Amino acid sequence: MRRWRSWFALGIGLAALGAAIVGARPARLRSARVTCLSGSNPPCASIALTYGPGARPQCVVIDVSGAHGATGSATVGSDQEFIEVPLAGKAGGPYRVAATAVYRVGGVPVMRHEVSGRS
Numbered sequence: 001m002r003r004w005r006s007w008f009a010l011g012i013g014l015a016a017l018g019a020a021i022v023g024a025r026p027a028r029l030r031s032a033r034v035t036c037l038s039g040s041n042p043p044c045a046s047i048a049l050t051y052g053p054g055a056r057p058q059c060v061v062i063d064v065s066g067a068h069g070a071t072g073s074a075t076v077g078s079d080q081e082f083i084e085v086p087l088a089g090k091a092g093g094p095y096r097v098a099a100t101a102v103y104r105v106g107g108v109p110v111m112r113h114e115v116s117g118r119s
Contacts, residue, residue, distance in 0.1 A: 025053075025054040025055065026054055026057065026101075026103045026112075027051045027053060027054035027055055027056050027057070028054070029049060029050075029052075029101050029115050030051060031115060032049050032062060032097045032098075032099040032114075032115045033048055034047060034064065034095045035047070035082075037093070038084075042086045042088060043070070043086075043087045044072075044084045044085060044086050044087065045064050045072060045084070045085045045095060046085075047062055047064070047074075047083040047084075049080070049081050049082070049083070049099070051081075056079070057078050057101035058102045058103065058104050059075055059076065059077055059101075060075070060076055060077075060099055060100070060101050060102075061073065061100045061101075061102075062074050062083060063098045063100075064085050064096070065095065066087065066094075066096075067093060068089070068092035069090050070089040070092065071087065071089055074086075097115065098113070099114045099115040100112070101114045
């Protein structure tokens with residue numbers, strides 16, 4: 001009976017270790033896309049962020065540029081999934097969205113250029 005308890009405890013410990021490793025792994029930023037453009041002055045691009053499983057980044061820097069010269073940038077915390085980015089210049093799509101995520105791995109900040117695409 002003691003042998004089964006020790007194997008059971010070892011199994012629980014390994015499962016907890018595996019869960020901790022998966023939770024500590026940085027979450028990949030899967031997409032950053034323009035969902036709509038407001039008609040306000042200045043125009044604002046609404047950006048939707050989606051993350052993969054794992055630990056979210058400390059912050060995300062979003063850069064937006066439009067086909068007609070409109071540009072904008074915003075830095076947000078990892079808890080935000082929807083962002084309003086004010087645009088300077090003449091608005092008009094398609095828009096290019098680039099995102100850079102800053103993770104803290106082992107106490108050291110690590111920057112990763114995560115997403116670059118058109119919306």
